[in-house]
Amino acid sequence: MMAATVRLSSKGQIVIPKEVRDSLHWGIGVELVLVTTEYGVMLQTKAPQQRKLPAKSLRGFLQHTGTPVPTEALCKPVEYTDDRF
Numbered sequence: 001m002m003a004a005t006v007r008l009s010s011k012g013q014i015v016i017p018k019e020v021r022d023s024l025h026w027g028i029g030v031e032l033v034l035v036t037t038e039y040g041v042m043l044q045t046k047a048p049q050q051r052k053l054p055a056k057s058l059r060g061f062l063q064h065t066g067t068p069v070p071t072e073a074l075c076k077p078v079e080y081t082d083d084r085f
Contacts (some may be wrong), residue, residue: 016043 001022016026024045026032031046058065 035042
């Protein structure tokens, strides 16, 4: 674990020392989240956002390699004979 002392500027800014940025692999443009805790603040990288894909993009995602199943068989009600469930 690395520690560094920084000074708050008149504009409320701090400079993260190069050694700390390098050890955390924080380059230009990295987004950080500042979280307040009972002891002070914690600075961490922002989690990458998951892109939301349209449902249409899932077409063909599941492939069935067996024999075709008729629609009537798929729509038939399920009968449970085992009471374990």
